[in-house]
Amino acid sequence: MFRNFSRSSVRVLIASNHGLFRHGLVSLFKKKLGLKVEIVGEVTSLEGVIEAIAKRPVDLVIVDYDDEQLNREDFIAHFVSGKGQTRLILVSLSNPESAMLYDRRELPLSQFEAWFEGWQASAEPRPASFGEAGFNHRIRSNRMKHFVVASILVIVLTVLLIFGAGQVRLLPVAASAQAQPIDQLFRLMFFAIAFLFSLIVVFMLYSIVVFRRKKEDESDARHIEGNTKLEVTWTTIPLVIVLGLSFLGARSLAEVERPDPKALEVDVIGLQWTWRFEYPRYGIVSNELVLPVNKQVILYLSSQDVIHSFWVPEFRVKQDLLPGGEEFVRTLRITPTQIGSYKVRCAELCGIRHAYMESPVIVVSQADFDVWVAQQTGESTDPVERGRKWSTQYGCLSCHSLDGSKLVGPTWLGLFGSEVKLTDGRIVIADEAYIIESIRNPGAAIVEGYPNIMPANVGQDLSDERIQDIIAFIKTLR
Numbered sequence: 001m002f003r004n005f006s007r008s009s010v011r012v013l014i015a016s017n018h019g020l021f022r023h024g025l026v027s028l029f030k031k032k033l034g035l036k037v038e039i040v041g042e043v044t045s046l047e048g049v050i051e052a053i054a055k056r057p058v059d060l061v062i063v064d065y066d067d068e069q070l071n072r073e074d075f076i077a078h079f080v081s082g083k084g085q086t087r088l089i090l091v092s093l094s095n096p097e098s099a100m101l102y103d104r105r106e107l108p109l110s111q112f113e114a115w116f117e118g119w120q121a122s123a124e125p126r127p128a129s130f131g132e133a134g135f136n137h138r139i140r141s142n143r144m145k146h147f148v149v150a151s152i153l154v155i156v157l158t159v160l161l162i163f164g165a166g167q168v169r170l171l172p173v174a175a176s177a178q179a180q181p182i183d184q185l186f187r188l189m190f191f192a193i194a195f196l197f198s199l200i201v202v203f204m205l206y207s208i209v210v211f212r213r214k215k216e217d218e219s220d221a222r223h224i225e226g227n228t229k230l231e232v233t234w235t236t237i238p239l240v241i242v243l244g245l246s247f248l249g250a251r252s253l254a255e256v257e258r259p260d261p262k263a264l265e266v267d268v269i270g271l272q273w274t275w276r277f278e279y280p281r282y283g284i285v286s287n288e289l290v291l292p293v294n295k296q297v298i299l300y301l302s303s304q305d306v307i308h309s310f311w312v313p314e315f316r317v318k319q320d321l322l323p324g325g326e327e328f329v330r331t332l333r334i335t336p337t338q339i340g341s342y343k344v345r346c347a348e349l350c351g352i353r354h355a356y357m358e359s360p361v362i363v364v365s366q367a368d369f370d371v372w373v374a375q376q377t378g379e380s381t382d383p384v385e386r387g388r389k390w391s392t393q394y395g396c397l398s399c400h401s402l403d404g405s406k407l408v409g410p411t412w413l414g415l416f417g418s419e420v421k422l423t424d425g426r427i428v429i430a431d432e433a434y435i436i437e438s439i440r441n442p443g444a445a446i447v448e449g450y451p452n453i454m455p456a457n458v459g460q461d462l463s464d465e466r467i468q469d470i471i472a473f474i475k476t477l478r
């Protein structure tokens with residue numbers, strides 16, 4: 001366009017049927033704007049313009065915007081598709097105090113005043129170079145302004161949404177180890193959603209308000225078709241985000257399902273419309289789920305009639321209970337981390353009283369859990385008493401005496417904390433670890449003078465808790 005700025009003036013061709021238009025233009029450019037223009041001709045139609053340009057190069061064609069005899073759309077169509085150096089502007093002098101310029105390719109009429117001021121300013125230090133440079137600079141800075149304002153609004157709305165939602169309690173207290181990765185993922189998703197929501201809504205509302213069609217503006221918007229860069233961008237970015245989220249999702253799932261081989265086992269049976277909890281290790285059947293804190297429980301879920309769903313919101317995880325027997329038993333691992341009372345509710349529509357299918361879930365300390373188990377099974381709450389009972393029930397006392405006499409195995413009297421000489425010559429202290437090993441794996445350390453005959457399966461039938469009871473009992477034998 002105006003690439004050769006060495007020329008001191010701009011060559012202008014005027015298209016108008018009104019004699020006074022030239023006069024008005026000259027006063028506008030020379031007096032108001034202080035620009036040097038050289039009027040190279042005056043024509044009255046588009047054909048005239050084309051002819052004139054063919055004869056002699058022209059920088060700028062100025063069309064009389066108010067001239068009814070000229071078809072503005074024809075001019076615009078010709079110059080938009082044309083690849084020449086000539087630039088077109090439409091000038092309206094209907095109000096001489098505020099002449100309006102109109103460039104279809106670059107600028108909606110509504111923004112023209114701002115452009116005009118900026119153009120005037122940028123034209124001052126270099127009067128001869130009026131046109132492209134200042135023009136595009138102004139448009140670019142205008143676009144930049146809109147972009148910056150909209151971007152700031154996006155950030156503000158995102159922050160408001162995130163902090164606003166922080167005030168509303170979206171999730172109940174996180175009371176299980178499994179809640180951690182789930183909540184982390186939830187938070188990340190929420191941030192992403194808050195940002196995307198803001199991005200879409202702000203740009204939409206900003207466009208509706210700021211770029212609303214002005215009353216006098218009858219023109220069509222610029223026609224835009226296809227933009228490979230943009231399309232590649234808006235395909236690639238969501239693809240990367242979705243792949244990233246699926247990776248994080250898979251990682252969280254693995255973390256949530258990580259098994260603990262020592263997990264407490266509980267059978268959960270759902271039936272219209274109540275819950276039953278069975279503890280096979282203790283032979284307990286209960287209508288409330290009592291769990292020790294910080295210990296993983298594995299629930300074996302099954303239904304006696306229709307599909308139910310086990311859900312304690314504070315634990316986050318959820319699993320269906322299916323009818324159909326063994327084959328359809330589902331599992332769910334939960335590690336409660338907060339002592340407290342919760343509620344399991346059914347999360348699968350299962351009939352008329354579905355909404356009332358709730359049962360207490362109580363998380364207690366290990367000590368309180370032991371007391372509860374003892375109460376349920378009619379056992380003593382004193383570990384020493386229980387230890388004495390297990391020692392008898394599991395047959396320990398048929399080989400180990402309590403009074404110091406030598407039976408098939410070493411006596412328990414004064415055993416705890418004493419030095420024990422083994423057949424391999426080692427001398428060890430009979431502490432908790434030694435006793436646990438001797439029960440779990442009787443062949444590992446044989447006391448000198450005794451045969452290796454203790455049955456290995458004794459330890460397999462004893463739970464950790466019961467072994468602890470037995471140790472508590474042995475400690476009292478002094």
Ligand code: CUA
Nearest residue numbers: 308346348350
């Ligand atoms: Cu069971 Cu809903």
